[in-house]
Amino acid sequence: MVGGGPVNDVGMSAEELSAALLALEVDRTGDPEAAHAAAVGYEKRALALGDEHLLMRARLWQVAMRVRTGDVAGVDGQLGEIMDSATRCGDRLLQARTHILFATIRWISGDAAKFLEHSLSGVELLDDTAPAVLRISHRVTLADALAFTGDMDSARLRYRQAESLAREANEWNRLVLLLNNWSYAEYKIGDFVRAGQVAHRMVDLAATHDIELVPGLLHTIGDIQAANGEYAEAERTLQTCLARHEAGEVDEINDLPYYLLSLAQVQRALGATDRAQDSLDACRVLCTQSDQQGLLLRVHEEQAELHAARGDFAAAYAAQKTFRTASEGLRSPSREAQVLARHVEFETAEARTAAERFREEARRDPLTGLHNRRYVDEVLPALIAADPGLTVAITDIDHFKKINDELSHDTGDQVLVQVAKLLENGLAVAAPDGFVARLGGEEFLLVLPATPVAEAAARVDGIRQAISEHDWQGSTRGRSVTVSMGVAGAGETSPPSPAGAMSTADRNLYVAKRQGRNRVVAGLPPEPRPRACDVD
DSSP: OTTSOOOOOTTOOHHHHHHHHHHHHHOOOSOHHHHHHHHHHHHHHHHHHTOHHHHHHHHHHHHHHHHHTTOOTTHHHHHHHHHHHHHHHTOHHHHHHHHHHHHHHHHHHTOHHHHHHHHHHHHHTOOTTSOHHHHHHHHHHHHHHHHHTTOHHHHHHHHHHHHHHHHHTTOHHHHHHHHHHHHHHHHHTTOHHHHHHHHHHHHHHHHHTTOOOOHHHHHHHHHHHHHTTOHHHHHHHHHHHHHHHHTTOOOSSOOHHHHHHHHHHHHHHTTOHHHHHHHHHHHHHHHHHHTOHHHHHHHHHHHHHHHHHHTOHHHHHHHHHHHHHHHHHHOOHHHHHHHHHHHHHHHHHTTOOSHHHHHHHHTBOTTTOSBOHHHHHHHHHHHHHHOTTOEEEEEEETTHHHHHHHHOHHHHHHHHHHHHHHHHHHHHHHOTTOEEEEEETTEEEEEETTOOHHHHHHHHHHHHHHHHHSOOHHHHTTOOOOEEEEEEEGGGSSSOOHHHHHHHHHHHHHHHHHTTSSSEEESOOOOOOOSSOOOO
């Protein structure tokens, strides 16, 4: 019963009720009113079963549907009861989901510090056993919160992590929503070029997977068009957005006030001040009804701009004064500082409860999740000392600079993540006891224990072929991606050493590049390497 279909809860067992609730929890695209009605029926069945855990899940979903339609008044108390129950029962998943709902409410109210605090908790409490859709959505919420508090570098990292999870799980609808949030975050910090790039990826992905652009996505596109001075196009996009909203298309939450505010701003830029005032008045009413104090601040600010556009500077000054007074009332610098400090701790200690887990994180590349150069330097000497038959392969992505320059650095990051995954998957078959590391930039290292050089070359050539044959349409718009590899055995130098093996593999990689790329080279005789390398 995904999306809140007809409820037939009579006689449901606890297992059946849990499965029905899970179907609601992982599908956020249905009619919120129908989903709320379904959750009410499930609450009654949970009461009949006397199952507190299922009861709290049903009640949490009811609150979630209220928030989704903009009804946030009075829900804090209900969420507090659910959180108390989840904490008492040790249910980390329910705690995490409750934190995320708290975070959404704090975002609506404009409380940046609590938005970030609850988002952090919502990610910290999840583990790899949680449904993929929740791990994706919770990381997106954390990325949104980081962007909201101004830490865009950390936000981009979280967006990329969520994107990788979404692609791995083939969750294309959620990936479209993720790219929407990401492009809007870039827009909010004024990076309109990057915002346009991410939005373009969103539009292409939606077209590839036949996903309709719902009002919230059109809103993002309209805002980015306006930021680029395309005001007439932006007004048309936003009018389409409003028409689809009024026709009953469902958004994640009730975003109608946001659409109206953007429309008012575009209409002011076009000189249509009367239309702009009508849009702004409608937005103000909705903000007041739903207690969206954060958005109401922006309404006050836009009202000052609109008065100034008309030449009524006294009224503009009064509206600006109202904006400043309301803004100061919502800010809490000391609280924000506390939570931002906590985020710094989270960045270095996420998902770790012991010193060894901290050390492991420091030896991982944050973009790809692979081991990094530090890890290689720590473990490779001991591995070679114990296994002179070990073979290494240095891998480099061909023409990677062109991918960054011609398609964008975001696309380059996606390619790095996907290549890393293909290398890991291939090595898991070719040498299950080996590992892959990112040495830096577009260069990777494959370590194959107890593998003769000729055998290792044949195995990694299969990985090279899998990369060249991979469907890159979703990442590079069809542009092919290939790699070159240089292979060397630890025993090729005497005595066997990491430096010797790496140097020989690097030399062979250079030869592979020089011979035309997209190939594996191994076992070449030593040759001098030029002082300046002009291959990519």
